[in-house]
Amino acid sequence: MINEQKIPCPICQGQIPFDPMSLLQGVGFACPTCAAVVSIAPESIDISKSAMNAYRELKLTNAKK
Amino acid sequence: MNKKKSKTNKYDFSGMSIDELIAKPLTAIVDAQGKMAAEQVKLLLQNCFFFNGEFYEPKVIKMSITRAVIEDLNSGTQPVLEQIVTYFDLPLISIFPLNSLGIDAVNIHFELEVTAQYQKETDSADTNSNNDHQGFVRKNNSNIEMLGKVSTKAIINQNEAESIATSAAYSVDVVAGPLPLPPGLLSIIDVYTKAIEPTVMPEIEK
Ligand SMILES: [Zn+2]
Numbered sequence: 001m002i003n004e005q006k007i008p009c010p011i012c013q014g015q016i017p018f019d020p021m022s023l024l025q026g027v028g029f030a031c032p033t034c035a036a037v038v039s040i041a042p043e044s045i046d047i048s049k050s051a052m053n054a055y056r057e058l059k060l061t062n063a064k065k
Numbered sequence: 066m067n068k069k070k071s072k073t074n075k076y077d078f079s080g081m082s083i084d085e086l087i088a089k090p091l092t093a094i095v096d097a098q099g100k101m102a103a104e105q106v107k108l109l110l111q112n113c114f115f116f117n118g119e120f121y122e123p124k125v126i127k128m129s130i131t132r133a134v135i136e137d138l139n140s141g142t143q144p145v146l147e148q149i150v151t152y153f154d155l156p157l158i159s160i161f162p163l164n165s166l167g168i169d170a171v172n173i174h175f176e177l178e179v180t181a182q183y184q185k186e187t188d189s190a191d192t193n194s195n196n197d198h199q200g201f202v203r204k205n206n207s208n209i210e211m212l213g214k215v216s217t218k219a220i221i222n223q224n225e226a227e228s229i230a231t232s233a234a235y236s237v238d239v240v241a242g243p244l245p246l247p248p249g250l251l252s253i254i255d256v257y258t259k260a261i262e263p264t265v266m267p268e269i270e271k
Contacts, residue, residue, distance in 0.1 A: 005160060010130055010153050020160050028131070036132035041152060044126035051112035051124075051157055058108050062101055 011036045024048055083177065083213045090173045113158040123156040181212040 006015040007029075014033035023029065028039035040048060114121035129152050136145045 007128075007155065007160070010151065011132060018160070023160065034132065036130050038128055038130050041127035041129045044128070047124060048126050048157060048160070051161070054108055054112050055161065058104055062104075 007038060009034060009036060009038070020052065024052055081212065081214070083179070083211045086177065086213055086215070090171075094171050109158060109161070113156070113161060123158060125154045126157050126160075128153055128155050175215045177213045177215065179211055179213045183210045183212075 005020060006017050008014075009016050009031040012031060012034040014031055016029050016031045016038050018029040018038065019027075023040055024045065026039065026045070028037040030037045110116075110121060113124055115124060116122075129150050131148055131150050134147050134149050136147050
């Protein structure tokens with residue numbers, strides 16, 4: 001998967017694969033090593049949503065070119 | 066209106082250097098990629114950073130991490146599974162799918178018809194005026210210069226059956242893959258990750 005992103009797990013230092021779009025919708029992603037679940041805190045959803053919308057728009061513009 | 070009516074639309078195009086034929090679509094893609102990269106930088110600066118009048122400061126988002134902890138294992142009672150939530154900060158840039166903004170993969174497929182092949186005789190660049198095609202300059206640093214053109218099946222079937230017999234056809238696949246994140250950005254993300262890494266608090270003595 002080309003777009004797969006990873007966050008370092010703060011507990012076991014492993015890598016947690018996640019999908020940014022789903023993460024923003026409140027989906028939690030589990031660390032494959034220690035099973036800790038990472039999700040975005042509700043107070044940060046707005047700030048990341050607006051950034052992601054801008055990103056999505058740019059991606060659409062690029063796709064049209 | 067049709068003042069400029071041409072004598073014929075057909076012109077004698079013997080082909081272009083094969084190097085160029087293959088490189089042209091790729092350079093066009095590189096140009097496009099460059100433009101996209103510039104837009105990407107703008108997007109990142111506007112969305113992942115605040116400008117404080119002097120420099121850009123990264124926007125940080127709050128993340129939560131939930132894990133189950135088993136408590137009271139030694140107390141003889143039933144062990145209790147407790148959910149512990151830890152909050153940590155993460156620079157917004159680190160969850161941005163940066164590399165997917167560019168061109169993932171390019172697959173240009175064309176049938177290449179070799180129309181001419183020349184062996185270099187001298188070191189100096191010279192124009193071959195003896196051949197039937199338009200003159201072209203041989204390159205100093207290569208011994209063999211090949212000319213080719215993109216061939217289409219329609220042409221092959223109709224008019225050029227004879228000329229095909231005297232030329233070779235190659236199938237060319239030009240593939241450009243995705244680039245990984247630039248090392249500079251990876252180092253920044255790494256530095257941030259280390260800076261916000263939680264440390265274990267020493268146990269409080271009771
Ligand atoms: Zn972990």
